[in-house]
Amino acid sequence: MRALPVGAHGLLLELDTADEVGALHAELLRRATAGTLPPVTEIVPAARTVFLDSLDDPRGFAADLETWDLPQLTAADRPGVEIPVVYDGPDLADVAALWGTTPDEVVRRHAATTFHVAFCGFAPGFGYLTGLPEEWHVPRRATPRTRVPVGAVALAGPYTGVYPRSSPGGWQLIGRTDAVLWDPRRENAALLTPGTRVHFVPRDRARDTETVR
């Protein structure tokens, strides 16, 4: 782990893998809940880093971190959510071509994958979900869409994401959900918070229409 200074009171903790980031983030949250973490204003996990803001003594804290034991996370350590998806996105065929398979097989593989929210960003409640093996990583679209609808389930690079609101976007759209990703009036505004385990559950279009009625 490398501890990089961020101003006078911040630390950027850099790790080698996303799993190590997950383990450190979980331990930081555990200590924050137990009241044994020094006061911080933000704990922001990202792809290979965790950013801590407003530490009284960042150097002392960085030295203390060296003594921490970070247990590997197991699936049971993480809260889980299921997101119903109608897999009818406009880019499903393109993704199938990139994966060298059929759209049905893309759906089967995507729905069989256990994802984790690595971090949030881009928009409130937008989670970057990891879990797809490297050979299924796909590029962003050459031309971003000016409007991606709310609830779109999309792929880019190593990540799967769900658009919490309509916005421009360059990700490959493979489906859509009616799950509410972001509602600031809810006690937990974001459905997907860093560390959450996620499964996508296929819904067929007909049944989806029935439930809506």
Next chain:
Amino acid sequence: MTDHACLVVRAGALTTVQDLGRPGHAHLGVPLSGALDAPAHRLANRLVGNPEPTATLETTLTGCAVRMRRATTVAVTGAPCPVTVDGRPAPWGAPVHVPAGAVLDAGPAARGLRSYLAFGGGVATEPVLGSRATDLLSGLGGDALTDGAVLPLGAAPPAPAWADAVPHPGPPTELLLPYRPGPRDDWFTAHGHRTLATGRFRVSAASNRIGLRTEGPPLERAKDGELPSEGMPLGALQVPPDGLPVLFLHDHPTTGGYPVIGVVPARHLAAAAQAVPGTPIRFLPLRGA
């Protein structure tokens, strides 16, 4: 709706509701937001007797005007500007009594960019995640004000804090931005670091609440490409591929993939919030703890 309210008569170029923002939600992708010139926001609140986190209006360059439904104490701080009540001159940087039905007008900034209007009781729009701040990046807290909007106000505090004069640093003619190198200073060559510390930069007209953009000599990189997305602090000097540093202000994105060469301490950001396009910038590297 409460009858303690004001009607926006002239919204101005960009007027938003601001307070001290939404700290503690960056891990959900929620920017800090809040008043860019926090000392001016706090001062305006103190002048009318409000607690400092109470919501105020932040104007941009052209000010704004509001008609009060009830008699209200109002104070205008930040960028100095002509203040009138129903057309009659009133003091800037002091509590002003505005009778019911009268229009308080904060005119165009004489110097600086952003004025703050505090009302006794404060702007009482619906809070989102504990804050009424308008976040122009993520859209939380609503949009910029438009003509004809009605803003609810809170119950007036018992007594404003009357002050004869308030100390106020004028908007800068040259913007000094001290910064601590890191976390990604190793992405730049020694030449790139010298360019930042000695180069002649100016505030770009493309600046906004998300970031203060600069014009000047590009910083030479030691590494190409992008970083995996990482957490971004307030005051980050992020350097996109064009090599020109962007100073992250309160509505900045919570994560990003361009390297941060240094971080400007928050106490220097109020001056940045008041620096008009074209203002010369000097970056000063800080060393040690």
